[in-house]
Structure formats: structure tokens, C-alpha cells
Amino acid sequence: DWTSANIVAESIEQIRETVGDRRVLCALSGGVDSAVAAALVQEAIGSQLTCVFVDHGLLREGEAEQVKEDFVRVTGVDLVVADEKERFLGALSGVTDPEEKRKIIGREFIRTFEATAAQLAGERGIDFLVQGTLYPDVVESGGGSGAANIKSHHNVGGLPDDLQFTLIEPLRTMFKDEVRAVGAQLGLPEAMVWRHPFPGPGLGIRIIGEVTAERLDILRQADAIARHELTAARLDREIWQFPVVLLADVRSVGVQGDGRTYGHPIVLRPVVSDDAMTADWAKLPYEVLEKISTRITNECPEINRVVVDITSKPPGTIEWE
Numbered sequence: 001d002w003t004s005a006n007i008v009a010e011s012i013e014q015i016r017e018t019v020g021d022r023r024v025l026c027a028l029s030g031g032v033d034s035a036v037a038a039a040l041v042q043e044a045i046g047s048q049l050t051c052v053f054v055d056h057g058l059l060r061e062g063e064a065e066q067v068k069e070d071f072v073r074v075t076g077v078d079l080v081v082a083d084e085k086e087r088f089l090g091a092l093s094g095v096t097d098p099e100e101k102r103k104i105i106g107r108e109f110i111r112t113f114e115a116t117a118a119q120l121a122g123e124r125g126i127d128f129l130v131q132g133t134l135y136p137d138v139v140e141s142g143g144g145s146g147a148a149n150i151k152s153h154h155n156v157g158g159l160p161d162d163l164q165f166t167l168i169e170p171l172r173t174m175f176k177d178e179v180r181a182v183g184a185q186l187g188l189p190e191a192m193v194w195r196h197p198f199p200g201p202g203l204g205i206r207i208i209g210e211v212t213a214e215r216l217d218i219l220r221q222a223d224a225i226a227r228h229e230l231t232a233a234r235l236d237r238e239i240w241q242f243p244v245v246l247l248a249d250v251r252s253v254g255v256q257g258d259g260r261t262y263g264h265p266i267v268l269r270p271v272v273s274d275d276a277m278t279a280d281w282a283k284l285p286y287e288v289l290e291k292i293s294t295r296i297t298n299e300c301p302e303i304n305r306v307v308v309d310i311t312s313k314p315p316g317t318i319e320w321e
């Protein structure tokens, strides 16, 4: 019988058997899969696990804290944080091309993770690396469809080739809903268990134009408002994803009080989908859109226009870059 309690008990037993008294490493991305995988392994072998969180500064408001504080509190995991915000900003300086951004973020991530992993392996003698691979990923990588090449998808939980670790994939037989049930069973915060899919390159590909600290702050603020209002309207689980995109190189004229403004537009991109291969723009209630628009233009001084993306996929992709 599939119950989350059974699956947790069974996974724990398997992990203990595999690992014995050796040491394990796991990279946390802020996403559901790596969090649940890490929590399962922690439950199984406790202090033999070390988690690494590369803080690239491209997560949304509260997400890094969710990993560094909430996740650690709930699981008791030993977490090493690589604070590399400045490094990523530096590497992205002057870059506007979407594919170039992805390559840079991917490359810097691997470098940071590799360096941290090598150091920890040296200090502690690590044998295993946890990956949050799900059943659909297993099937997909066996299939090799060409569609994946439209954008160079880079999974920030990715494995550097030259590190000599054996993989542990505790979610290998599970679908997403099962992973969420296991996460809930292990006591992970609701916001983490029900987090929408979020791209590895993070907000870096939701700023159209160069990524800067100021622009990240603006986008983070607007995105937090949109997410907050979606949750307040209890629509999280009906929406597949809700990207908020800053058109940082575009300005338009507006008026506020007695003054003319010349600010940036922000794009709301709520979509419904089953698997992200195709998607429909989500018909959010007007009241919700109105609330988001009013709040963003009132609370974010740099934004004077809010637009809604009503393009399906295809022909649009979910993300703008």
C-alpha cells in the first residue's frame, strides 16, 4: 500500500543499508525535490549528512531564509552555506543575452559547488551525493527527446562530472505528488512542499536586460506581492507557475500625484499546465489582478505599469528568456 508513512519507512531503511557509516553530501536548491530528498536522508542517517546551499542571490524573497532557517530548524540538518551573491552578480555584469546568462549561472554554480564539495570531501571523507531525481526524470533521460534543446535547461542541482561520488536518489520511484506527500510527512514547511517550479537560473532570467542588485530588489518586491496575493486568493494549487518578469530596459511614461513618472513595466505570467511542455495563460480573477496591480504600482516606486501575458505555450515559452 502506498502511504507516505510506508514510503518514508522503506526509503529510510534502504538509505541506511546503502550508506552504512559513511558520509553523504546533498546540494539544496530551495526547490521541493532537493529538500525532500535531503530531509529523507537526514531522517535516515542524521549527522552523516552534510547539505550545501549555494546562495547565488537569484532566489525570490524569503527563499534563501527558508532553506537556511526553516529547513534547518525542522530537519536539524548540518548546512554549509556558500554565500556567493557577489560572485554571481560580478559574472553577470554587462550580460543581456538569455543563453549567456544561463551558461554563466550554470558554470558559476558548478564551480562553487565543486569547490565546496571538494573541501568537505577532503575534511570529512564523503562517499555519496544525494540527487532529487524523480521518476519522470528517469524516464525522460532514457527517452532523449529533442524538445529539451529549445532552451539550455540547466538543473542547478546538477552533478559535476569529475567528483567521485556514488549517487543516492531516494525519489527515483516517485511522482511529484508523492514527493510532496513525503515532504509533508517529514514536517517540511507548506511553502516549501507546495513551491511552484522555479528555474535554476532563478530571477536572472526574469530580468530582461542586465542583472543588477537594484533590479533584483525591484523584481523581488513585485514578485513577493504577486505571490502573496495569489496565496491570499487560495489559487496556488490551481496555477502551475506564476513568473513575474521585469522589463528592465523598457520605460514608459506614467503619472502619479502631480508628477510624470518614467518607470519600468512588470509582466505577470501566470500559467496553467500539466508538465510545462505546453501551457495556457491562466485566467486569474480580475479582482486578484487588480489587487496585484494596485499594490505593485503603489509599493514599488520604479514600476509604473503592470501588464499580463496572455500567450499560450506554444508559441510563447513559460519564461521570457
Ligand code: XMP
Binding pocket: 102, 151, 152, 153, 154, 155, 156, 197, 198, 199, 200, 201, 241, 276, 277, 313, 316, 317, 318, 319, 320, 321
Ligand atoms: P519554458 O520557459 O521553456 O520553461 O517554457 C519550461 C519549464 O522549465 C523551467 N525552466 C527551467 N528550469 N533550469 C530549470 O531548472 C532552467 O534553466 C530552466 N528554464 C526554464 C520553467 O520555469 C518552466 O517550468
